[in-house]
Amino acid sequence: MPTVAHKIRLTPTPEQVVYFRKACGTARFAYNWGLTEWRRQYKAGGHPSMFALKKQFNAMKRQAFPWIADVTKCAAESGLINLGKAFSNFFQKRAKYPRVHKKGKHDSVTLANDKIALRPFAVQIPKLGWVRMTESLRFSGYIKSAVVSRIADHWFVSFTVEMTDSPRPQCKNHATVGVDVGIETLATLSDGTRFENPKATLKLQRRLARLNRALGKKQKGSKNREKAKIALSRLHYRIACIRKDAAHKLTDYLAKHFQTIVIEDLNVNGMMKNKRLAKHIADANFFEIHRQATYKAALSGGNVERVNRFYPSSKTCSQCGHIHRELKLSDRVFTCPACHHRQNRDENAAVNLEQYSVRAACPELTLAD
Template sequence: MKGFRPRPGFVVQAYRFALDPNAGQEAALRSHCGAARAAYNWAVAWVTASWWQRRAEVSYGVPDAELTGWRPWSLPALRKEFNVVKRTDPRFADWWEDNSKEAYSTGLANASAAFDNYAKSKNGKRKGARMGAPRFKSKRKARLSCRFTTGTIRVDADGRHVTLPRLGTIRTHEPTHKLLARVRGGTARILSATVRHERGRWFVSFQTEVKRDIQRVARPGTVVGIDLGVKTLAVMADSTGEIRTVANPRHYDKALTQLRRASRAVSRRRGPDRRTGQKPSKRWEKANAQLTKIHHRVANLRADALHKLTTTVTRTYGTVVVEDLHVAGMLRNHRLARRIADAGFGEIRRRLSYKSRRNGCRVLAADRWYPSSKTCSGCGAVKAKLPLHLRTYTCDACGLVIDRDANAALNLAALAATAVTGTGVAGDQDTAQPVSKPRGADRKTRTTRTRRKAGPGRAGGATLPHQQQTETRDRTQAQAPTLW
């Protein structure tokens, strides 16, 4: 819910279950999702009609005071107007009673949010990429989704069914005992339910307010630096000198043979053709379902592996330091794009962000331009260049020979102390960050040497960067990890 704040001691958490609807229930689910899409398209057309009318009047020389007024796009205004026209508009008059009111409210709420995002983006009040004006949703391409906020929304007592407004009781593909036990115990309250069709299967996601006590991490005083990569998914080095390697499972590469075979089978069948109106054959639908099943399994395996990795990290260490990777730019490398996408770098950072709040774990993001791989973890010397094919770091100053990823992880772990000491290499959440180019930016690393504080040893990771020379002072001011 937009603007909803949970009670003290509670958090908002989603419980997602796969559904096994029968033929009638699946038709009703598709009808509700189609109603949401139709309401969205109506709202877009109703609001933008005043825009085009004003543009035409301006071209005719109509004074500004006499122009047609702007139509509001707030959710209450859209609901009020839709309730007036739904009984008379030929697009809704014959079938709007077949679906729950929540289906139409879903489309209107999405349209209102889309117009808000467009207006804020145009006025410079919204971060991220520039957003265009809302457009109509295609019947063939739109994602089937519908949200319920009122009515009968519950998890049935048998643990294998859920009940939704107008849809009735639907069997779940998996047991719902985890959510059912919390609801019965009074530690969870269902706020809303969203049904969605993904990868050939229907899912229901319950947004709940859950009472969750903070579970302290196993090693609260330990700092860990995580260096992500393609050959090895993650190399973790903590402040005690322990280095742990997590292999890259490469689920997509392992399923590539099956995907190619299934894709050839789909291409040899008679598929749909929008130009001629040709409908797909039964064999094409069967082959396409098999291809979707393989993609679904790969996505589930990837999500499971990333959940296990991030959960283990946030339950073990008190402070986690990761890199601020420019994943969108990395995907432009056509030689590594497939493996980078399969690794899920962005998803790892997102999950570390919200899971850290459950355990009181602090997560820091190093500056994007911090040369973690080029800096020696022993003496602090920085190489000007370090090609990607060199997997072993050899320091020219002190002679340290160490794995490239392990060296980067040790440097990331050492950055955590600067968030407290304020030496300029790291900073707190409110530290001002310089504005950098969103695409194609490049910042070269100049050879320098970093002074170190006294510590127990070179490989232990406890020696922390303190102060750099004047020639790189302008660069180090931007190397403050951001607290999520």
């Protein structure tokens, strides 16, 4: 059964905002307490675990931390559970050693499914009551959990829903498409369709620089610094929204119109080491495009094929198969030295990706076919 998440913006009252801040602070405190205790027990020769720390914390919290009762018990539990996940990721070499959580960074609290209730445009939070949402939950199914989080000065709730049926319409077209992602053009399809790159960071970098300078001039701990920090956070949030909007429009189109999506398996981390292109690559949001295309295609009954990153899709002629090894990054038009075929560089690469998938499925076919 597919599991989907729906993130909805909340419109809390000032009193509800205070409660959310307390709940996130409690989760952060439990996380940091557990991290400190984990380190202490490990240095003493013990074998700490999330379950043992949770039991230890519950036994002492009423006497040592009575203020925790002001918010839902899910707050402290979510902090310790997140600590357990952080150590699990560290031991499996998926992440670095857990660090102390700081106030104002990644504030969130996870609520169990039996602690929340829903009605149109509202969600009920334990020990708080009903909080207004800007929209209703789009999906119907079993709600596994809900996460309340803060971005800039906005509050959101994200529901994880386990559904019996796919929330997306099934793709009726069994066609295959090659997708070449890039910086100048966000994506070029093998049928000639193009999706422009909004370049949000590039267009707003002067405003980013101005707000960063303003923040640096404010005295630490002052109210003006807090205002400047919120203004900068809002701009970062706006940039992130522009990026995600472009990625959603592209991946929605691909999942609706094509059964098989062929895309290059890019080494994004390696590409980010190029100082000249790192900002533009991050702005293009390659990883998010891959992620969204993968899950949307699966929900629509399609699939995503990843082509080996060393396949020379840009340098190969889509007509005769000749590899133009002298092709430069500045050459935006591909001209084949063998058959003199001329085509836009990105379109040529997209066609090669599509043909790569077709030849892999039917090895007897050739370029002429």
